[in-house]
Amino acid sequence: MSAKVAAALETQARFCTALGAPFTGALCRVLAGTVPPASLTGQRLAQWPGEPMTDALPMRLTGALHWLVRSGHAAALAALYPPVPLPDDAALAAVLAALIAEPASDAFIAAFLGSPPQTNEVGRAGALMPGLLCVAAATGLPLALFELGASAGLNLNMDRFACDLGGIAAGDAASAVKVRPSWQGPPPPAATIRVISRQGVDIAPLDAADDAVAQRLMAFIWADQPDRLSRTEAAIALARQYPPPLAQGDAADWLERQVLLADGAATIVYHSIAFQYFPPVSQARIRAHLGALGAAANPARPLAWLRLEMDDPANPAQPAIRLSLWQGGAVQETLLGHAHAHGTFVQWAGL
Numbered sequence: 001m002s003a004k005v006a007a008a009l010e011t012q013a014r015f016c017t018a019l020g021a022p023f024t025g026a027l028c029r030v031l032a033g034t035v036p037p038a039s040l041t042g043q044r045l046a047q048w049p050g051e052p053m054t055d056a057l058p059m060r061l062t063g064a065l066h067w068l069v070r071s072g073h074a075a076a077l078a079a080l081y082p083p084v085p086l087p088d089d090a091a092l093a094a095v096l097a098a099l100i101a102e103p104a105s106d107a108f109i110a111a112f113l114g115s116p117p118q119t120n121e122v123g124r125a126g127a128l129m130p131g132l133l134c135v136a137a138a139t140g141l142p143l144a145l146f147e148l149g150a151s152a153g154l155n156l157n158m159d160r161f162a163c164d165l166g167g168i169a170a171g172d173a174a175s176a177v178k179v180r181p182s183w184q185g186p187p188p189p190a191a192t193i194r195v196i197s198r199q200g201v202d203i204a205p206l207d208a209a210d211d212a213v214a215q216r217l218m219a220f221i222w223a224d225q226p227d228r229l230s231r232t233e234a235a236i237a238l239a240r241q242y243p244p245p246l247a248q249g250d251a252a253d254w255l256e257r258q259v260l261l262a263d264g265a266a267t268i269v270y271h272s273i274a275f276q277y278f279p280p281v282s283q284a285r286i287r288a289h290l291g292a293l294g295a296a297a298n299p300a301r302p303l304a305w306l307r308l309e310m311d312d313p314a315n316p317a318q319p320a321i322r323l324s325l326w327q328g329g330a331v332q333e334t335l336l337g338h339a340h341a342h343g344t345f346v347q348w349a350g351l
């Protein structure tokens with residue numbers, strides 16, 4: 001592999017270990033010295049045309065391995081995966097080398113590298129649901145949800161998750177999807193959430209009902225993170241029961257076409273870790289269109305823009321939870337708090 005790819009694997013190894021995923025870190029570290037240059041995987045890595053970190057190449061590799069393990073195609077490697085104790089690098093290297101030496105596994109991994117990782121982080125509902133509670137409390141109205149950059153749309157079902165938000169229960173307590181971020185600050189308002197419509201858009205929407213798509217989604221979750229794995233698995237099962245209506249397209253095109261205010265409902269446009277991926281021209285169109293829609297809002301047809309995005313210069317390490325609320329007159333802008341990028345914790349400031 002090229003020095004650039006090896007450096008990317010070493011960097012990713014340090015990130016994963018620092019972020020509490022030591023096994024995925026060890027995989028990256030060991031892969032940097034293990035992939036045989038003559039294998040299909042080795043050749044693909046050696047000839048990688050782009051920037052390995054920008055292309056999330058290490059995550060493509062660990063995703064391919066996790067897919068093989070989860071699907072029962074890599075028994076010896078599976079025996080080293082969590083929850084068993086972290087293996088030493090030499091044991092991991094021997095098993096990885098044997099796996100990549102098998103032509104079928106090698107061909108699978110090399111092909112898997114071809115498409116970028118796409119995830120849908122259910123834990124982010126822990127930061128979005130309290131925003132819905134704020135809108136429900138402020139307006140007293142049922143909610144019409146519109147999600148931009150929804151991926152598989154798993155969070156379009158967030159009102160069906162069992163949420164514990166700083167001691168405030170929201171959603172469906174009986175749900176198998178448990179969302180309980182570690183909470184700092186005052187609790188969010190206790191309000192009744194009634195969703196009367198929901199729809200989302202993504203430039204590359206994922207169909208959670210498709211087994212291959214669901215397995216790929218699961219494979220990109222780090223194997224060290226059992227809570228994320230079980231939450232996503234449960235949310236995929238829920239999405240099969242209540243398929244989230246998803247359109248394919250650019251967020252701005254869809255917003256301009258699809259989002260209308262309705263009397264007797266609070267319209268909520270929301271997104272999480274998505275805005276940064278929209279083209280700048282789409283970002284500007286989204287801001288402008290929401291401003292124009294907001295100007296037509298009133299207490300019977302309010303508009304909310306809720307987002308969890310890395311957009312706070314004062315706190316660049318954590319996504320900010322922001323709410324813009326139009327109920328007639330001037331928009332009310334609130335920094336509701338910050339959260340971990342996967343929703344592990346919420347630092348709530350509130351309205």
Ligand SMILES: C[S@@+](CC[C@H](N)C(=O)[O-])C[C@H]1O[C@@H](n2cnc3c(N)ncnc32)[C@H](O)[C@@H]1O
Nearest residue numbers: 120121149151202203204250251272274277278
């Ligand atoms: C990091 S993912 C986040 C997905 C989801 N919001 C979540 O929190 O798990 C970003 C998503 O934005 C989508 N995306 C990128 N550009 C887009 C665009 N122009 N319009 C709509 N979706 C877009 C991607 O396909 C991807 O699903």
